[in-house]
Amino acid sequence: MTSQWWKDAVVYQVYPRSFADGNGDGIGDLAGILERLDYLQNLGINVLWLSPVYASPMKDNGYDISDYRAIAAEFGSMEEMQKLIKEADKRGISILMDLVVNHTSDQHAWFQESCSSRTSAKRNWYIWEDADETGAPPNNLRSIFGGSCWEWDENTGQYYFHSFAKEQPDLNWENDEVREAVYDMIRWWLDQGIAGFRVDAITFIKKPEVHKDQPADASDGTSVVKPNQPGINAFLKEMKEKGFQSEEVMTVAEAPGVAPEELPAFAGENGFFSMLIEFDHVDLDITPSGRWFESVGWTTADFRRAITRSQQKVNEGGWSALYLENHDQPRSLSRYIPEADQGTKTAKLLATVYFFLRGTPFIYQGQEIGMQNVTYASLSDYDDLSTIDQYHAARQEGLSESEAFAVVSRRSRDNARTPMQWSAEKNGGFSEGEPWLKSNTNTAVVNVEKAEKDTDSILHYYRSLVTIRRSEAWKDWLRDGIYEEVEQVHPDVFVYRRVYKEKALTVAANFSRHPVTVELPAPLEEKVAGNETGLHAEGTLLHLTPYEAVAATGPEGGK
Missing domain, CATH: 3.90.400.10 (Oligo-1,6-glucosidase; Domain 2)
Structure with a gap:
């Protein structure tokens, strides 16, 4: 591997509990992942990020770890983990573990x-x-x-x-012994053959002043704990030097609170991590308090500006994890597209927009087949701690039961955690047993088996995008090409270019139900990808149908 091999990678995230059940107990496991490795290989990805599989009481589905060097019995054994690492490697797939070191379980x-x-x-x-x-x-x-x-x-x-649940006490990172124990554990996992870590909630490790109240952001006089406190950089620098040690170790930091202008310091040439998971483009609908019921409206222009701010900092030397979904977010189709317009064409639009940005693309399980938010009947159907807490907070602030339920249904983390939809069979082919979380009701319509048979499916389109990203013909351009936004008059159009060696790859997306014509800096010559047939361009004018997205090359031209 080269020292920055991860810049040319495509990552697939598995939430083990919901991916594939190998023993029929209704809970996804390592055996199920092993059975589906060929599917992941055929998708073309070369990095597999596993959400936590460590020993845990599962108060927060594995993000409350009771033993960093053991596997939870419901997921399998350390022998199966070692087998997964080896079998994935045979298929050219590297493993990322989820590193949770802001806190442990109270059972640790x-x-x-x-x-x-x-x-x-x-x-x-x-x-x-x-x-x-x-x-x-x-x-x-x-x-x-x-x-x-x-x-x-x-x-x-x-x-x-505890920054999170009361069952997740925060480690004291001011203590030298704590840090050394964490670094020793990191080195132990690297010795097992994994390629690196997604680093959970790492900007919470430095705490605000203990004996000082913060300005209240809720009617009860409380203030949500804020990440990225002054002084954190010393901890992150030491973790890189003593824990990760090598530039070849891929580190993906979940970094709430990090502003775009800080991206080069956190994930630049000499940054603390390989790349950052940023939040501006997925938190468009909530206030800094983090309370879901305090939702705010947003537009395509807001989404475009959030992406552009980040990409401009990547141009300056940072690196970003490109994503629309993960285990903590609603499904992207349901988040970004009106319900009546959700489908194959709009899923391909979203894929086109983010896959050609500068950074490393991440695909979350089910995203590649167009999985959507789930509709549950009552709060008791939800498992997610955050959903339940947010519901009660909304009720305390005066929302009715139906209003509070609508709020949490839209944003619940369980939207992303419903079982993977493999087929139209019972439970979507996820398990022969009763799933730990109810499956979505659309498994007969949205599933892998059906998508495989349809050459025009979302799955086949994602496969083509992965092929482009990883090809020798494109990887230098997509790794090194400068991002430029192409400003447009139409508020629901997003156009950008990746400029490389006097050529430009233009990506244009129409987020509206109406046809639009956009003006470009230079003519387009060759279509690379898109969700419509053909390329409808005349000189520097590009005609887009409703919800059309296209990527095409041409000369650099003007700006």
């Missing part, structure tokens, strides 16, 4: 020892504080999942800090 041996007494050798491995003079928590910080960031421990008479 480290925390069990920490909470055993105030004099425990590991007491300072977590963040403990006395109550204030009234017996209340040390400050007004609210966790990401709702409620105070501070949980009272009766045994030792102190509060411990």
